[in-house]
Amino acid sequence: MKPYKEIISPKALLVNDVQNDFCPGGSLAVSACTEIIAPLNRYIKLFSSNGFVVFVSRDxxxxxxxxxxxxxxxxxxxxxxQTKGAKFYPGLKLGKNVFLLSKGMDxxxxxxxxxxxxxxxxxxFLKILNKLRVKELYLGGLATDYCIKQTAIDAINNNFKVYLLIDAIRGINPFDSEMAVKSVMSKGAKLAIFEETKENLKSFKRSVSK
Ligand SMILES: [Zn+2]
Incomplete structure (x- = not known):
């Protein structure tokens, strides 16, 4: 990866809090966590192989x-x-070039x-996004009804275009998660799945290389 100050990434992926305590066996497990591991790995590979940055947050x-x-x-x-519960879920393939973010220390x-x-x-996070000239943020991970929802709202309020990767997010409570998705969509977030995101990234690359 290029030095941080040389990177420009108009689009960025954020993999939110896919940690042991939020997955089966953890103290606050989202039961469907395992369903999104393979999709998240595909997204991580897609963004990084196309030269876009990948952020990974942890509680x-x-x-x-x-x-x-x-x-x-x-x-x-x-x-x-420093506990096992705080480690990233073992199936998640983060690679070396992800930007690690930590939250909840206060x-x-x-x-x-x-x-x-x-x-x-x-x-x-905001400072880094601005430094990398990110305009669009693609959100995956856990949990739709709390961290994904609040992150999406803050992103929209800071003028980022937000995509919720619905094949790669899961929530604690299914009803609350559905409400959360509706709420952030009403503020301007869009839904996306892998195939269209792949096409979106590729057509963006084609448009800038012309
Ligand atoms: Zn927490």
Missing amino acids: WHPKKTKHFKAFGGKWPAHCVQ PGKDSYSAFDAFDANGRS
């Missing part, structure tokens, strides 16, 4: 946070820093959105 909580039930929050403990906040995430150098 990365301290042991004590008001996000957890034990400290006044909504959720059982999950994705605690014990006073829920931080559902990837726009609350930072890279290892403390750069915010």
